[in-house]
Structure formats: C-alpha cells, structure tokens
Amino acid sequence: MARIMLENVTRRFGLVIAVDNVSLPIIDGEFFALLGPSGCGKTTTLRLIAGLEVPTAGRVHIGDRDVTGLPPRERDVAMVFQDYALYPHMTILDNVGYPLKVRGVGRREIRERVGEVAGFLQIAELLERRPAQLSGGQQQRAAVARAVVHKPQVFLFDEPLSNLDAKLRLEARGFLKHLQHELGITTVYVTHDQAEALALADRIAIMNQGRIIQVGTPLEVYRRPQTTFVAGFIGNPPMNLVPCRLEVGVDTAHLVGTTFRLDLTSLRDRLALTLRDGEEVILGVRPEHLTFCGQGDSFAIPAETYAIQPLGAECVVILLVDSTTLSVRLFTGEPPQQTGRVWVGVNPERILVYRKSGELVLG
Numbered sequence: 222m223a224r225i226m227l228e229n230v231t232r233r234f235g236l237v238i239a240v241d242n243v244s245l246p247i248i249d250g251e252f253f254a255l256l257g258p259s260g261c262g263k264t265t266t267l268r269l270i271a272g273l274e275v276p277t278a279g280r281v282h283i284g285d286r287d288v289t290g291l292p293p294r295e296r297d298v299a300m301v302f303q304d305y306a307l308y309p310h311m312t313i314l315d316n317v318g319y320p321l322k323v324r325g326v327g328r329r330e331i332r333e334r335v336g337e338v339a340g341f342l343q344i345a346e347l348l349e350r351r352p353a354q355l356s357g358g359q360q361q362r363a364a365v366a367r368a369v370v371h372k373p374q375v376f377l378f379d380e381p382l383s384n385l386d387a388k389l390r391l392e393a394r395g396f397l398k399h400l401q402h403e404l405g406i407t408t409v410y411v412t413h414d415q416a417e418a419l420a421l422a423d424r425i426a427i428m429n430q431g432r433i434i435q436v437g438t439p440l441e442v443y444r445r446p447q448t449t450f451v452a453g454f455i456g457n458p459p460m461n462l463v464p465c466r467l468e469v470g471v472d473t474a475h476l477v478g479t480t481f482r483l484d485l486t487s488l489r490d491r492l493a494l495t496l497r498d499g500e501e502v503i504l505g506v507r508p509e510h511l512t513f514c515g516q517g518d519s520f521a522i523p524a525e526t527y528a529i530q531p532l533g534a535e536c537v538v539i540l541l542v543d544s545t546t547l548s549v550r551l552f553t554g555e556p557p558q559q560t561g562r563v564w565v566g567v568n569p570e571r572i573l574v575y576r577k578s579g580e581l582v583l584g
C-alpha cells in the first residue's frame with residue numbers, strides 16, 4: 222500500500238499540454254477515479270504515475286519515495302492499459318501468471334491463484350488459449366486478471382472494462398470494487414464513464430484539457446458540481462442547465478427566462494451577496510428534483526413534452542423550455558399522465574446557480 226502524490230506535474234508533447242500543472246494527493250488505500258472526456262489527459266496522468274512518461278515539470282511520489290526519475294519496474298505498480306497488451310506467444314494461463322512467475326512463485330501456486338482470479342473474471346475456460354484466440358472483452362479481462370493476481374503497491378487501470386457488454390461490465394466492476402476493498406491497494410482508475418467512476422471510486426477527480434477541475438467523493442461531485450462542466454458531465458441524464466437572468470429587488474429575487482419567472486426570494490440575501498441585479502446566470506437542477514405540477518405555482522416552469530423514455534424502474538421525460546431541453550426523472554416508472562403542454566416545479570432548496578462563466582455561486 223502507498224499514497225501517491227503528484228506535485229505540479231506538467232507533461233507537454235510539442236505544443237500540446239497533455240497534463241497541465243496537476244497537483245493531486247491520492248490517499249493510501251483509496252480507490253481513486255480519473256474522469257473526463259476523450260483527450261483530457263487521463264492516460265498521460267496514469268502513465269506519469271507508472272513511469273511510462275517523464276514529466277516536463279513537477280514531481281511524482283509513491284509512498285515515501287520520489288519516483289520521478291525511476292523506471293516503471295522500480296515502482297511496484299501493476300497497470301492495465303487501454304489496449305490490454307498481453308504477450309501474444311503465451312497462453313492466457315502464462316500471461317496471467319507471469320507477474321507471479323517473475324517473483325519466483327511455484328508452478329502449482331501460480332495455477333491455483335490464476336484459477337481463482339480467472340473464475341471471478343469468467344475466463345477460467347480460456348486459460349489454455351492464446352490471446353489471438355480470445356475476443357476483445359475476454360482479452361481485456363485476462364489483462365485485468367494479470368494485474369490483480371499479485372499484490373503490488375499500486376493498481377493503475379486505464380479503461381479496463383471498456384470492451385465488455387453491460388452485464389459483464391457490471392460483474393467485473395463488482396469484482397474489482399470487492400477486491401480493492403479486501404486488499405486495500407491504492408488504485409487509480411481511468412474512465413470517461415461517469416457511472417463507472419461514481420460506482421467504483423472513493424474519490425473522483427474530474428479533468429478537462431489537462432487540468433483537474435474538481436476532486437471529491439461521488440456524492441460531493443454529484444451534489445455540488447463546482448462548474449457547469451462538471452455538472453454537465455456527471456449524472457445520466459446530466460444536470461439541467463438553463464440560462465436565465467437574475468432580478469434582485471430590495472427584498473425580492475427572481476430568476477427570469479423567456480417563458481418563466483421563478484420566485485427565489487427565500488434565497489435573496491445569498492444571491493445578492495455575489496451576484497448583481499440583471500446578471501446573466503445559469504440555473505442548475507438535477508432531473509430528479511423536477512416534478513410535474515399545476516400552473517400558477519410560483520416555482521413552476523411551462524414546458525412542452527418532447528420525448529418520454531420508460532426505463533423500467535424509472536421514467537425520463539424530455540421537455541422543451543424556451544429553446545433548451547429539460548430532463549425530468551420520475552422514480553415511479555409510470556409515464557406521466559399529462560403530456561403536451563405541462564408545468565414542471567422546481568424546489569428552490571435543490572437548485573444551484575452558476576455564473577455565466579460556469580462557476581458555482583449558490584448550491
């Protein structure tokens with residue numbers, strides 16, 4: 222086990238700044254996810270921890286050691302790459318058992334330990350085959366098995382489940398979370414799938430354009446996204462973000478859109494503290510915090526039904542408001558009674574307000 226510390230780490234490739242002055246303490250034993258869109262610098266950050274990239278500036282620490290100049294083999298990390306590099310000439314048994322073999326573990330124990338991990342990842346039947354004789358998802362699970370068969374100081378995973386179908390992915394997720402919890406090995410897990418990050422991680426860092434935008438527990442980043450970028454990235458459907466204007470009176474406050482006027486007088490003092498009367502802002506509200514209601518409710522927004530998506534346990538309704546869409550999540554699973562022209566209510570306790578520039582000011 223070990224903590225990992227990135228200290229003002231930058232990695233440039235020519236003019237591209239793949240990782241831009243990232244400072245990140247990863248706690249000993251935690252499951253840490255790096256989440257962000259394609260090209261934001263997740264893989265590069267992971268490779269910097271593994272020692273496969275050298276920072277242009279900054280330091281990398283693992284445990285008590287400054288490993289910035291150390292090669293990968295001296296860092297005691299196990300990594301699963303995005304493109305799961307298995308040894309093509311070896312059987313899956315030898316591939317998965319390889320980290321044990323190089324550590325001098327006997328043949329019988331290797332078989333036993335490989336068999337156990339292979340069982341959890343549902344590849345036990347495939348151990349005699351070579352990588353080319355496996356599907357992409359099977360190869361990927363073999364690569365995960367190889368990483369977790371021994372107990373390094375650190376696990377580094379780069380989208381290790383991206384090629385699995387939904388059912389296998391959920392099972393493999395459960396296995397990884399359980400295993401990490403049992404072993405307590407510090408784990409950094411890269412994904413662009415927000416649901417995967419929320420499901421697996423103790424803490425999540427959301428990256429964009431080489432920078433860390435926010436770090437927090439799954440609930441913290443879900444409930445209080447610090448920017449509209451994070452708000453729009455986390456949650457499925459993501460948070461509704463509606464541009465509007467703030468009107469602050471002597472003892473009143475309203476959020477005004479083209480077709481609605483929400484009474485936020487109860488939040489007047491907090492709003493007036495940081496925002497000006499007339500300022501353009503963005504209203505943020507999660508789909509599960511909107512409800513269908515009647516006209517005339519002071520927190521109601523008029524809308525037009527656009528699409529209804531029944532999902533079994535719940536139902537997502539897409540509405541048109543002005544020229545933007547609003548998602549409403551209903552936990553009953555039943556489609557709404559009203560369609561066409563409807564009113565949706567907003568609970569003022571549940572809203573977030575962002576500056577036009579995207580930064581959270583109330584929530």
Ligand SMILES: Nc1ncnc2c1ncn2[C@@H]1O[C@H](COP(=O)(O)OP(=O)(O)OP(=O)(O)O)[C@@H](O)[C@H]1O
Nearest residue numbers: 234237238239258259260261262263264265266413
């Ligand atoms: N060896 C390289 N040479 C030049 N540019 C690179 C190199 N490796 C990465 N980059 C650039 O650095 C940026 C970050 O890449 P990185 O692979 O870290 O992104 P990522 O977040 O892992 O994306 P994805 O989700 O698509 O895997 C990208 O703009 C990429 O084009």
Ligand SMILES: [Mg+2]
Nearest residue numbers: 263264265303
């Ligand atoms: Mg990547």
